[in-house]
Amino acid sequence: MHTTHRLGARMTAPNPTSSADGDTGPDSGADAYTAPRTVLLTGAAGGLGTVLRASLPGYGYRLRSTDIVPVPGDPDALLVDLRDQDAVREAVRGVDAVVHLGGLSLENTFDRILDVNIRGTQHLYEAARQEGVRRVVFASSSHTVGYTPRPAKPTEDLPVLTPYRPDTFYGLSKCFGESLAQLYADRFGVSTVSIRIGSCFPEPTSYRMLATWLSAADAGRLFHAALGAPDVHHTVVYGTSANTRGWWDLAPARALGYRPQDDAEPYAAALIAARGEPAPGSAEYEYLGGAFTEMTAPDR
Numbered sequence: 001m002h003t004t005h006r007l008g009a010r011m012t013a014p015n016p017t018s019s020a021d022g023d024t025g026p027d028s029g030a031d032a033y034t035a036p037r038t039v040l041l042t043g044a045a046g047g048l049g050t051v052l053r054a055s056l057p058g059y060g061y062r063l064r065s066t067d068i069v070p071v072p073g074d075p076d077a078l079l080v081d082l083r084d085q086d087a088v089r090e091a092v093r094g095v096d097a098v099v100h101l102g103g104l105s106l107e108n109t110f111d112r113i114l115d116v117n118i119r120g121t122q123h124l125y126e127a128a129r130q131e132g133v134r135r136v137v138f139a140s141s142s143h144t145v146g147y148t149p150r151p152a153k154p155t156e157d158l159p160v161l162t163p164y165r166p167d168t169f170y171g172l173s174k175c176f177g178e179s180l181a182q183l184y185a186d187r188f189g190v191s192t193v194s195i196r197i198g199s200c201f202p203e204p205t206s207y208r209m210l211a212t213w214l215s216a217a218d219a220g221r222l223f224h225a226a227l228g229a230p231d232v233h234h235t236v237v238y239g240t241s242a243n244t245r246g247w248w249d250l251a252p253a254r255a256l257g258y259r260p261q262d263d264a265e266p267y268a269a270a271l272i273a274a275r276g277e278p279a280p281g282s283a284e285y286e287y288l289g290g291a292f293t294e295m296t297a298p299d300r
């Protein structure tokens with residue numbers, strides 16, 4: 001199945017980022033990818049949404065912001081609940097691509113995770129299929145692999161093919177999202193870059209973030225690369241800055257064209273002086289997911 005958006009510059013360069021088992025889905029082959037111009041943002045009022053609303057227009061995208069709450073500074077933003085399939089489809093109509101950030105971004109009850117992150121993400125993909133959207137950039141998370149033991153050395157470059165080891169129902173919902181993306185690529189030709197985002201905050205605030213930090217500027221670079229890369233079927237990449245103490249293999253993200261410029265290291269000395277290093281046996285010492293391995297749902 002091929003879709004019809006043809007706005008913007010044609011991009012025909014070969015892309016080495018297709019899934020490891022080969023680009024054999026319905027969208028492989030002749031139909032050259034056209035870089036998107038109009039991009040729907042779910043979760044636009046959130047932390048990362050605020051970062052990308054500031055940076056993506058600078059790369060030439062026109063944004064359509066949506067959230068379940070008003071988006072500060074954007075009177076044109078649409079109030080859309082991801083649990084409402086019809087509303088999601090209406091919001092998606094006419095855009096070239098979707099950046100899917102909306103949902104519960106921390107641990108919660110299984111029922112809430114099911115409704116918002118799992119069903120809501122399926123609504124989004126179904127809308128993308130129905131409306132002929134060719135590219136989704138899915139905000140996955142490192143908590144898909146949060147129970148993976150922390151590497152002894154900081155630079156082992158754990159691969160994307162590390163087995164799923166979610167540390168929460170939240171992480172599990174991101175494993176679901178990645179698999180859903182694969183299904184919609186294989187069956188319907190909706191292409192996705194699933195970004196396992198590390199920690200996108202103004203600056204690193206914990207020892208763990210010296211490895212997982214994604215600066216705001218690098219987030220813009222990475223999401224731009226994910227939107228524009230041609231010939232992606234479904235690819236999973238880790239999303240961090242070029243952290244000296246990083247754990248994850250950034251080669252798949254670099255293959256999309258991502259060139260991180262920031263590093264958490266300048267924050268290291270002050271952070272360690274203030275907080276020390278994690279003790280053996282603690283969640284932060286033992287697991288990639290750190291405190292998420294001990295996180296429980298809020299009462300309400």
Ligand code: NAI
Binds near residue numbers: 042044048081
């Ligand atoms: P956030 O919690 O600040 O933003 C999420 C947004 O989703 C909120 O504005 C919220 O109102 C909206 N939302 C919640 N329920 C909704 C519903 N039913 N319908 C529509 N919108 C709804 O989270 P943040 O930090 O901006 O993260 C954005 C995305 O990136 C999330 O999917 C999160 O899981 C993912 N992510 C973020 C990381 C980070 O470091 N910020 C790290 C890894 C993943």
Ligand code: 15L
Binds near residue numbers: 199
């Ligand atoms: C995530 O997946 C969360 O959405 C975000 O709020 C951070 O906690 C981040 O992971 C992290 O691991 O720092």
